[in-house]
Amino acid sequence: MTTSVPSPVNTEPSDWAYVNEGRAAIVFSYHGPSDPLFNRKVLRFRKSTSSHPSTIEPDADQPDDPIISFQQVVLARLIDSQYLINLDVVALDPGWLSAFAAHHDSLRPREHRAVSRIDLTYRKAVLADDLVGPFACAIEIKPKWGFLPSPTHLSPKTAEIKTRTCRTCMHDYLRRTQSSVTSSPPIAYCALDLFARDPARVRRAVGGLWDTWIASAGHGNKLRVFARGTALSPDDHTAVAACVANVLGTAPNASLDDIRAPFCETVAHTLLDTAVLPHLAELQRQLDVLDIEGLAALRARTPEPDFPEPTLEDWRAFLDDFLASHSMLDHEHPDPARFFYYVRAFMLSATLKDCSLFVCLADPPIIKLVDLDPKSVRKFQYWKEMDDEIVSAYAQVDPEKRAVCVGGSTGC
Ligand SMILES: O=P(O)(O)O[C@@H]1[C@@H](OP(=O)(O)O)[C@H](OP(=O)(O)O)[C@H](O)[C@H](OP(=O)(O)O)[C@H]1OP(=O)(O)O
Ligand SMILES: Nc1ncnc2c1ncn2[C@@H]1O[C@H](COP(=O)(O)OP(=O)(O)OP(=O)(O)O)[C@@H](O)[C@H]1O
Known part of the structure; x- marks a missing residue:
């Protein structure tokens, strides 16, 4: 039996608010209409930069983000589950992702915008518990x-x-x-x-x-x-x-x-x-x-x-x-x-x-x-x-x- 991967495709880009970003990832918190899948959740996307251009093939068979299995296989055996957040994979539609990036790009801090962007070649992202919203x-x-x-x-x-x-x-x-x-x-x-x-x-x-x-x-x-x-x-x-x-x-x-x-x-x-x-x-x-x-x-x-x-x-x-x-x-x-x-x-x-x-x-x-x-x-x-x-x-x-x-x- 195949289980279908959830997708944020039916949410509006404006349902998500910018939280923060690091070198490799950027995070948005859900604040759209109540939705059991996305309430109290953040989306974490991978970024690309000129020094770290995308290396992933833009097709539907991409692996899940390694942070998910690494947490399940390694960290969960070392750290009490009460200190770890739930991490799940979500499927990304290329058109939705482009519209999302276009909507949010001008709202990102200038110093980040100058060097990195949401990587549009990814077909998957991570849905995680929201620790701020x-x-x-x-x-x-x-x-x-x-x-x-x-x-x-x-x-x-x-x-x-x-x-x-x-x-x-x-x-x-x-x-x-x-x-x-x-x-x-x-x-x-x-x-x-x-x-x-x-x-x-x-x-x-x-x-x-x-x-x-x-x-x-x-x-x-x-x-x-x-x-x-x-x-x-x-x-x-x-x-x-x-x-x-x-x-x-x-x-x-x-x-x-x-x-x-x-x-x-x-x-x-x-x-x-x-x-x-x-x-x-x-x-x-x-x-x-x-x-x-x-x-x-x-x-x-x-x-x-x-x-x-x-x-x-x-x-x-x-x-x-x-x-x-x-x-x-x-x-x-x-x-x-x-x-x-x-x-x-x-x-x-x-x-x-x-x-x-x-x-x-x-x-x-x-x-x-x-x-x-x-x-x-x-x-x-x-x-x-x-x-x-x-x-x-x-x-x-x-x-x-x-x-x-x-x-x-x-x-x-
Ligand atoms: O080497 P450090 O201690 O400066 O740590 C780097 C961090 O710098 P920091 O000192 O926390 O400001 C650095 O943080 P910033 O991006 O500078 O906020 C990264 O976390 C880097 O890891 P990665 O290359 O993104 O996987 C971190 O590299 P790793 O050493 O963890 O691989
Ligand atoms: N579950 C979460 N809930 C709320 N905010 C989060 C969550 N996860 C990450 N963030 C915010 O997003 C930022 C970027 O996420 P993350 O640290 O995973 O990115 P990164 O690129 O891997 O960072 P770094 O460059 O430090 O390695 C975090 O510093 C934090 O402020």
Whole structure:
């Protein structure tokens, strides 16, 4: 029996409101006439750019978006289902998609429009639970890396730096040296604080996200605040105050300074009520057990240093292997015959280091992880070069002035 794939073809482009976009995907929330298929749902389309033109054949036999099976086969075995959203495939009609793109293109932010567009060659998209449209106030956090690496596979020079300052703080430093922005937010965001189980540290991390959000005029990607599906700018004080008033109990005309403390308190309390962040950090750490330095060294000892893109079956087998044997392997002396295993583990760790966490400030609050796309093996070189660049830049900082980031077990 074949089951037909639902399609948004009978909805109007104007029934969907722009939410946000990243490098690879763009998301719209349904606000048309009540429809059981689309109420409280978003559509997530793939984008193309001049540097990443479409590679998919525009025919009806296209595979479903890999994010769906990757979540079902891999992530659902590692992360409690309460933190994952429902993802379903929808069929796209080419005429409908063109009309949709034409309707929405002029409403997208100029900086995105200049470099990317909805990819019109796709015949499928993803329908997902809407984490913004139904809520008076929802926030999105990109937590990044929640651990410090073990020194086991690091060179003596990088070990001194990488086991003391977390990757997110070092990357932040590199970005500041590369940009013309010289002023720092009052409190910088340290990922290890957010992942900690300590209320004061989590509040401090949320304060860092808040300050960075304001200092970047809302253009950073670590914190976003949404009111009924619309991303707010911190420059629009009135909208921010109205959005948070009910959920934080602040005055409808409160200033950003007045909002900061209750915001930090509420978000930290909500995060600490669940174990999702410590669990995410632990998975990131276990899966990145060699660090990219150890992985590159293992690659050099491998007879077959090229590695294929894992298939879904490869991922399934990897997960079986990981769950059954990871804690029993001798990671201090990794076996070159297990190179593919360690590469896949690193790729999965990269997915978990790059996801976003939504906190929908409802009663009760809802916490979900999104953007859990599989990473490509083609990024291996990028990851190695990025690590070199981030650590080399941080090595220039006077050791006395380097950030000391606390936490994240460094055991192998
Ligand atoms: O390398 P990083 O840590 O800068 O992470 C990249 C992200 O930058 P960030 O530091 O979060 O601003 C980057 O985020 P932006 O697009 O810059 O918002 C992407 O998420 C990128 O992943 P992909 O190439 O789209 O699959 C991310 O690349 P991966 O390292 O996750 O592959
Ligand atoms: N289920 C959802 N509900 C509401 N908004 C969402 C949902 N999923 C994604 N978004 C919004 O859309 C944005 C883009 O989605 P997503 O992160 O999946 O794109 P991406 O191109 O993969 O991002 P990146 O470049 O960070 O890898 C997110 O940052 C978030 O603001």
